[in-house]
Amino acid sequence: MTSQEALVNYTLRLGDTSLILAQRLSEWTGHGPFLEEDLALTNIALDIFGRAKALLEYAAKVEGKGRTEDDIAFFRSDREYFNALITEQPNGDYAKTIIRQALIDCFDLAFYTELAKSKDETLAGIAAKSIKEITYHKRHSFSWVNRFGNGTEESFNRLQKGLNEIWPFAGELFEMNEVDALLIKEGVAVDLSTLKANWEKEINQLLAKANLVAPEGTYVQTGSRKGLHGEHLSYILAEMQSLPRMHPTAKW
Amino acid sequence: MSNDSQGPLWEVFVQKKAGQPFVHCGNLHAYDKEMALQNARDLYTRRGEGMALWVVPSSAIVSSSPEDMGSFFEPSNDKIYRHPTFYQIPDGVGHM
Numbered sequence A: 001m002t003s004q005e006a007l008v009n010y011t012l013r014l015g016d017t018s019l020i021l022a023q024r025l026s027e028w029t030g031h032g033p034f035l036e037e038d039l040a041l042t043n044i045a046l047d048i049f050g051r052a053k054a055l056l057e058y059a060a061k062v063e064g065k066g067r068t069e070d071d072i073a074f075f076r077s078d079r080e081y082f083n084a085l086i087t088e089q090p091n092g093d094y095a096k097t098i099i100r101q102a103l104i105d106c107f108d109l110a111f112y113t114e115l116a117k118s119k120d121e122t123l124a125g126i127a128a129k130s131i132k133e134i135t136y137h138k139r140h141s142f143s144w145v146n147r148f149g150n151g152t153e154e155s156f157n158r159l160q161k162g163l164n165e166i167w168p169f170a171g172e173l174f175e176m177n178e179v180d181a182l183l184i185k186e187g188v189a190v191d192l193s194t195l196k197a198n199w200e201k202e203i204n205q206l207l208a209k210a211n212l213v214a215p216e217g218t219y220v221q222t223g224s225r226k227g228l229h230g231e232h233l234s235y236i237l238a239e240m241q242s243l244p245r246m247h248p249t250a251k252w
Numbered sequence B: 001m002s003n004d005s006q007g008p009l010w011e012v013f014v015q016k017k018a019g020q021p022f023v024h025c026g027n028l029h030a031y032d033k034e035m036a037l038q039n040a041r042d043l044y045t046r047r048g049e050g051m052a053l054w055v056v057p058s059s060a061i062v063s064s065s066p067e068d069m070g071s072f073f074e075p076s077n078d079k080i081y082r083h084p085t086f087y088q089i090p091d092g093v094g095h096m
Helices: A003-026 A035-063 A069-074 A094-115 A121-149 A153-169 A178-185 A196-209 A231-246 B033-044 B066-076
Strands: B009-015 B022-029 B052-057
Touching: A003 A035, A003 A069, A003 A094, A003 A178, A003 A231, A035 A069, A035 A094, A035 A121, A035 B022, A035 B033, A069 A231, A094 A121, A094 A153, A094 A196, A121 A153, A121 A196, A121 B033, B009 B033, B022 B033, B022 B052, B033 B052
Parallel strands: none
Antiparallel strands: B009 B022, B009 B052
């Protein structure tokens, strides 16, 4: 594997993770529990779409095959997508969406803070811009975890159920392969093993505050680094890609 | 949208720049202070409208009532000398 191939794959991984998460969050548009929260989540989805656009644009540039970010987003199949499995999991109810978001926000804030120091100037620039956005996303999701956990019996039960469902997919965020190894050596990628202890500490504190218990002994679901996904991704892509595939020359 | 309780009402005030007054811009629903602040940020400052926010429980606002109109406001109608239009305002004075 060349450095260029590794960088394309790494950037796709980050771009796809952002794109699929944003697509999932945007499913709440018009369906939020109430107006204010509907808009809050839509805002967050838009921030993440913006990050996805910048990353996929860069992936297309490094790849050098004349593709645009739209070509990359709309004309790849599920086996060519590298988004983390946690992002493609169904939204469930609002509590499940919120706990998924909290686990991801906690990871993302630490990750992009480190990526902002990357020797790759474009990745560092995108990361630096994202830090402020993610800081807010995390404040939003963490405060809702706290609110649900300490709210009613119903809100607590839903939150715990959501956590049980999403927890097996969180571990994959820290998975590394030969792409990471190569790019860490070059000072481009973040060594994910350095982020894990602090993520666990922060999440444990959050869960404790909300009276939640993390499931024990669950098997960590992986596969996305190799382009292997659950069935959910196919449905997301079908919805997301149907229009540009039907009308490839359509313009806004 | 569900029709169950969306929490109490809060009034939102936005300050455009440091030193300028906080201007009322609308209201929202929220269960607590943090949520009110976050909702205000998302609803009223998405397009760069401000640098600072106040949220105040609507129940904390004391309002005059329509019946007060006569006794409260009409007595000032014939006291035009209270307006500062009779004075020259120095150029150096900012927004007044």
